Amino acid sequence: MGPLNINVIREKQIDSSPLADKNIAVIGYGSQGRAQALNLRDNGYDPIVGLPVKSRSRRFVRQDGINFTTPAKAVKKADIIVILIPDHKHKELFERDIDKAIKREQTFIFAHALSVHFKLIKQPTGVDFVLVAPHGPGLRLRERFKDGKGITAFIGRTDDSSKDSLKTAAAYAKAIGCARAGLMITDFADEAIGDIFGEQAVLCGGLSALLKAGFDSLVKSGISPENAYLECVYQLDLIVDLIKKFGIHGMYEKISTTAALGGLAVESEIINKQSRGAMQSILDKIVSGKFTDELMADYGNSFARLKKYQKQRRNRILDDMAVLFDKKFSD
Numbered sequence: 001m002g003p004l005n006i007n008v009i010r011e012k013q014i015d016s017s018p019l020a021d022k023n024i025a026v027i028g029y030g031s032q033g034r035a036q037a038l039n040l041r042d043n044g045y046d047p048i049v050g051l052p053v054k055s056r057s058r059r060f061v062r063q064d065g066i067n068f069t070t071p072a073k074a075v076k077k078a079d080i081i082v083i084l085i086p087d088h089k090h091k092e093l094f095e096r097d098i099d100k101a102i103k104r105e106q107t108f109i110f111a112h113a114l115s116v117h118f119k120l121i122k123q124p125t126g127v128d129f130v131l132v133a134p135h136g137p138g139l140r141l142r143e144r145f146k147d148g149k150g151i152t153a154f155i156g157r158t159d160d161s162s163k164d165s166l167k168t169a170a171a172y173a174k175a176i177g178c179a180r181a182g183l184m185i186t187d188f189a190d191e192a193i194g195d196i197f198g199e200q201a202v203l204c205g206g207l208s209a210l211l212k213a214g215f216d217s218l219v220k221s222g223i224s225p226e227n228a229y230l231e232c233v234y235q236l237d238l239i240v241d242l243i244k245k246f247g248i249h250g251m252y253e254k255i256s257t258t259a260a261l262g263g264l265a266v267e268s269e270i271i272n273k274q275s276r277g278a279m280q281s282i283l284d285k286i287v288s289g290k291f292t293d294e295l296m297a298d299y300g301n302s303f304a305r306l307k308k309y310q311k312q313r314r315n316r317i318l319d320d321m322a323v324l325f326d327k328k329f330s331d
């Protein structure tokens with residue numbers, strides 16, 4: 001492989017004029033909605049938040065002193081509308097509140113491409129759909145912003161959007177502080193598939209299964225849960241820090257010889273041909289849209305499947321250890 005060719009767009013390269021005199025509506029005031037609306041406000045913008053009349057989040061917007069109204073009214077008044085509610089609710093939001101209020105030349109910003117790429121919602125003619133997808137949770141986006149920093153983000157536009165819409169996406173990413181860290185261009189398909197696969201196979205599903213299996217093996221063999229937690233889970237961030245700084249090969253060079261030989265020797269036992277096949281099936285299911293169908297079906301069934309998994313797959317001893325060690329060793 002040749003030298004890495006990542007085109008990172010920095011804050012100073014971005015023109016903020018696509019946002020000048022524009023009314024911005026932020027729909028939703030949860031993890032991303034609150035962080036983005038507060039960052040916008042602190043950067044001199046005056047967003048209006050859209051929330052249903054009975055929304056529990058209205059209390060927080062009121063406390064934060066940001067203007068709010070219903071989603072339909074917010075959309076009617078706005079030039080730029082940022083959709084920051086859970087992905088499975090985008091379809092009903094558009095059908096119930098947005099489709100009637102939509103106007104030509106509006107720009108809709110999404111923080112994740114799922115609902116657009118898998119066609120839960122349809123892009124109307126003359127309306128731009130763009131992506132500003134921060135690489136991290138809202139809490140972190142807000143914390144980093146307050147420290148004068150940002151978190152990186154993907155920006156993109158659909159093929160049916162105007163070329164200039166990418167400039168609006170970049171200006172918005174700058175307004176919420178992401179451009180301080182850097183922006184990378186992608187498209188809706190890659191962001192949707194990459195993000196869902198990463199969280200399922202590696203970051204959330206894969207990692208949790210690995211940690212639980214390692215912890216359980218030690219506890220089953222008679223080692224105390226405290227000890228098992230310290231060995232299999234607690235040190236994870238140290239290894240991740242090394243990987244992020246030096247790569248996996250670099251990490252192996254920086255740990256003990258015992259750990260390096262042992263780790264390299266068992267890698268292919270843990271992730272073998274069968275588990276690689278399982279990863280491919282996970283990816284196929286995401287690409288085909290079957291996972292999105294399952295998400296929507298479970299939403300339609302009050303998330304019965306999600307609740308069942310949450311109950312069945314909880315490892316209470318491991319979770320108790322996490323809380324215990326966090327209390328003991330934080331600060």
Ligand SMILES: NC(=O)c1ccc[n+]([C@@H]2O[C@H](COP(=O)([O-])OP(=O)(O)OC[C@H]3O[C@@H](n4cnc5c(N)ncnc54)[C@H](OP(=O)(O)O)[C@@H]3O)[C@@H](O)[C@H]2O)c1
Binds near residue numbers: 112
């Ligand atoms: N969280 C992350 O780490 C993260 C990272 C990158 C991208 N994203 C993306 O960002 C988007 C938002 O995710 P999130 O995690 O921030 O969502 P979230 O915290 O679950 O959003 C909840 C907020 O949406 C409101 N809401 C629900 N239905 C609504 C409706 N019909 N109209 C208006 N408001 C409504 C909720 O109000 P109530 O209080 O009334 O329920 C609450 O304020 C998603 O597309 C997600 O994929 C998230």
